Amino acid sequence: MERGTIPAGDLPGGIDLQATVESGQSYCWFRDDGRMYEGAPADGWYWTVADGEVLRVRQVDDGLAWESTTDAVPLLTRLHRLDDDLPAIRTATPADPHLQSAYDAYWGMRLVADPPFRSLISFICSAQMRVERIHAMQVALAEAYGEPIQAGGETYHAFPTPDRLAAATEAELRDLGLGYRAPYVVETARMVADGEADPAEAAELPYEEAREWLTRFVGVGQKVADCVCLFSLGFLQAVPLDTWIRTAIAEYYPDCDRGSYAETSRAIRERLGGEYAGYAQTYLFHYLRTRE
């Protein structure tokens, strides 16, 4: 495998790799030691398969070391948004004490840009489910239906293609622990496999239209659509209204509760700074969920 490093000087604002891949925004990365989400320090390697290439990454001081079946720099730059200027983004964020505490706690965390189909399926699986178990479902899907790839003497699994997931049965996915989400995953995979719609197309639309468009997939409502907008398609203004953020709105921003999803979303988006509200949301989510 090829190897290289990305020095801290190439990462505006630095990098917190563990927070980036263990904050519930991406379910594409796995640890060699298998200890995701246990709160244990991650001084080892994370791996994923993207574009058919094996990619391994670990944090070294304030930079990144990588091993890959290809030149990982462009791929990793895209997937982990390494070009995002974190200090500039933070400057555009309101001087709200909750937001600033969250930024301080996980400074260096970046938004991800997961592959659209993979992001779509993982967030369909996320409904009424804890982060750790969402991740476990993606591991199960990859091991059951993903293409095995050999690299460096190890076997890795790609994420299943739409065709492979569409060919799975609801019963099989229930056996993997997906519960009532199983038929949603099969039907959405079939829609993509048959060419009815491709989630990547939504990136060409204005943000609110993209969110609405994505709800055509089965198992995708406004919240899941917002997650795909933010964690895959690059709509950094998206603020998914999940249970944690709704609690934060009730406690800290009660005037932003406007009843409907669309109007509450607009209000909290402005409160969190507008253009980069999704960054603020992701820091706040991770901070609230991991404190104590």
Place this chain on the structure above:
DNA sequence: CGCCAGGCCTTAC
């Protein structure tokens, strides 16, 4: 035992 988890679907109004 009950409650909750990065909600969505169907049905009824």
Place this chain on the structure above:
DNA sequence: GTAAGGCATGGC
């Protein structure tokens, strides 16, 4: 357009 009820599963 909004409101209620059902839905799988595992951890606490």
